[in-house]
Amino acid sequence: MQLESMYQEIILDHYRNPHHKGLREPFDAEVHHVNPTCGDEVTLRVSLKDGADGEAVVEDVSYDSLGCSISQASASVMTDLVIGKPAGEAMKISDAFLELMQSKGKAEPDEDLLEDAVAFAGVSRYPARIKCALLGWMAWKDATARALSEGGQHS
Amino acid sequence: MTFDVEVIRKDFPALNRLVRNGKPLVYLDSGATSQKPASVLDAEREFYERHNGAAHRGSHLLSEEGTEIYEGARATVAGFIGADENEVVFTKAATESVNLVAYALTSSVKAGDEILISEMEHHANLVPWQQLAQRTGATLKWFTVTPEGRLDIDTSLITERTKIVALTGQSNVTGAVPPIAEVTRLAHQAGALVLVDGAQLVPHHPVDVKALDVDFLVFSGHKMLGPLGLGVLYGKYAALEALPPFLTGGDMIEVVRMEGSTFQPPPMRFETGVPPAPEAAGLAAAIDYLGGLGMENVAAHERALTARALDALREIKGVRVLGPDTTADRGGAVAFDVDGVHPHDVSQVLDELGIAVRAGHHCAWPLHRALGVQASTRATFYVYNSREEVDALADGIRYAQKFFGA
Numbered sequence A: 001m002q003l004e005s006m007y008q009e010i011i012l013d014h015y016r017n018p019h020h021k022g023l024r025e026p027f028d029a030e031v032h033h034v035n036p037t038c039g040d041e042v043t044l045r046v047s048l049k050d051g052a053d054g055e056a057v058v059e060d061v062s063y064d065s066l067g068c069s070i071s072q073a074s075a076s077v078m079t080d081l082v083i084g085k086p087a088g089e090a091m092k093i094s095d096a097f098l099e100l101m102q103s104k105g106k107a108e109p110d111e112d113l114l115e116d117a118v119a120f121a122g123v124s125r126y127p128a129r130i131k132c133a134l135l136g137w138m139a140w141k142d143a144t145a146r147a148l149s150e151g152g153q154h155s
Numbered sequence B: 001m002t003f004d005v006e007v008i009r010k011d012f013p014a015l016n017r018l019v020r021n022g023k024p025l026v027y028l029d030s031g032a033t034s035q036k037p038a039s040v041l042d043a044e045r046e047f048y049e050r051h052n053g054a055a056h057r058g059s060h061l062l063s064e065e066g067t068e069i070y071e072g073a074r075a076t077v078a079g080f081i082g083a084d085e086n087e088v089v090f091t092k093a094a095t096e097s098v099n100l101v102a103y104a105l106t107s108s109v110k111a112g113d114e115i116l117i118s119e120m121e122h123h124a125n126l127v128p129w130q131q132l133a134q135r136t137g138a139t140l141k142w143f144t145v146t147p148e149g150r151l152d153i154d155t156s157l158i159t160e161r162t163k164i165v166a167l168t169g170q171s172n173v174t175g176a177v178p179p180i181a182e183v184t185r186l187a188h189q190a191g192a193l194v195l196v197d198g199a200q201l202v203p204h205h206p207v208d209v210k211a212l213d214v215d216f217l218v219f220s221g222h223k224m225l226g227p228l229g230l231g232v233l234y235g236k237y238a239a240l241e242a243l244p245p246f247l248t249g250g251d252m253i254e255v256v257r258m259e260g261s262t263f264q265p266p267p268m269r270f271e272t273g274v275p276p277a278p279e280a281a282g283l284a285a286a287i288d289y290l291g292g293l294g295m296e297n298v299a300a301h302e303r304a305l306t307a308r309a310l311d312a313l314r315e316i317k318g319v320r321v322l323g324p325d326t327t328a329d330r331g332g333a334v335a336f337d338v339d340g341v342h343p344h345d346v347s348q349v350l351d352e353l354g355i356a357v358r359a360g361h362h363c364a365w366p367l368h369r370a371l372g373v374q375a376s377t378r379a380t381f382y383v384y385n386s387r388e389e390v391d392a393l394a395d396g397i398r399y400a401q402k403f404f405g406a
């Protein structure tokens, strides 16, 4: 069975005990994303702060979501990876994750960069599930881009 | 006749293949699209190999043969649903058929009129009516759904302002079969037209449009063993004749001048471009196949499978079937919720076992909302499904519960 290659223990752990879940204040941007094929949805908030060198840093990411194990676990892993990182670095991680998801199971993921998110490599072999894995990430990217472009209060 | 699934299965090449982990395919997604018997594939292939000329065009032999096959298919479809040949319009699919009617009605619907649909509709029989209401200023109204997934037929919604009632003939989620003939009678008394979405009805039950008395019936060939790309709009001749054209261009015209054009009578008024004759040949072969089985037998077979599935699922703790839990006025679409396991995860585990089902809202988002679930897993049955496959589904659900510790 290949089920275990998709549903790695790390994924199931994050699914059962999601990190950083729940909507919190304060926040700089809030977005609502939906996967129109299955109706899975996420409401996600991003709060940024000014870092030491003037670059915005991801202070907090909070979210409320309904969805399958892959989408729930992926959002949880994402928050672990981006919270506390400078926005630019977090965007790079997000790009690397997107690349991994588009790899059709052929990529060698960068474990230093992606940490727990490498567990999703197996998901990239199932085209129907890639959107699930990306739902939280795309919402975060959207919210962060909006927060950054909003009047430059963090630059 | 005897309805022998093992014999039937041999006619469907796709059912012979192995899927993930070398498992045989258990195809429980015919509600989305059905598999095709070899006779349908042969009919299409033979068209291309022998008769491939543009139907309705040219006077050479191939074009003539193409025309004959295409028009012959129209007669076959008409016979299958008890219509006259000139009441059958070929479209791309059920979705296009609904859009055709909804657009063509634009100039006869005005602000203050009412369009009546239901909460149970597939988006294909919902969004086009929302759009018609928006274009015309008409009001969209709908029958709601009871907790059992039946339609609450509130007859006070049918008034003299109602222009058209558009209802599903069988829900693609709960399998519920609304009382179409009764609603049609009430709608006609109020002077309204009736369109029935037969996408899940026509493939699975004997249908006689004259007995139902509906004005329009739409369905898709690909859900009834036929090829993708061909659908049907049945309309009473007078109802079709009252409609202006929808898609315009070649074939549907009578005379074209630079200043303006006149149009053919139905059904040609609604068909433009080179006709999809190979698909029509395929659909005719599919109808011949279903006719050979007998639609009463098809319906009885599916009823037995549905009863078995309802019994099996009732026994699994944490599983809730959406919709009626008996086979009365209910077809073979069985959608369910597994407590603690998301439909995507249920279907992924089933896929790993070779069982193809559908997960999501099945293009019926308002219905899922009404039933209090975000999404569901759905198994649908057809002529080639066996009792063993129903049992495999139940075992697979238990396995998914175990896998996710639910």
Ligand SMILES: Cc1ncc(COP(=O)(O)O)c(C=O)c1O
Pocket: B031, B032, B093, B094, B095, B096, B122, B124, B125, B168, B170, B171, B172, B197, B199, B200, B220, B363
């Ligand atoms: C009830 C119902 N109506 C309409 C449709 C639309 O059919 P098609 O996609 O072939 O146009 C479907 C199938 O998807 C359906 O199940």
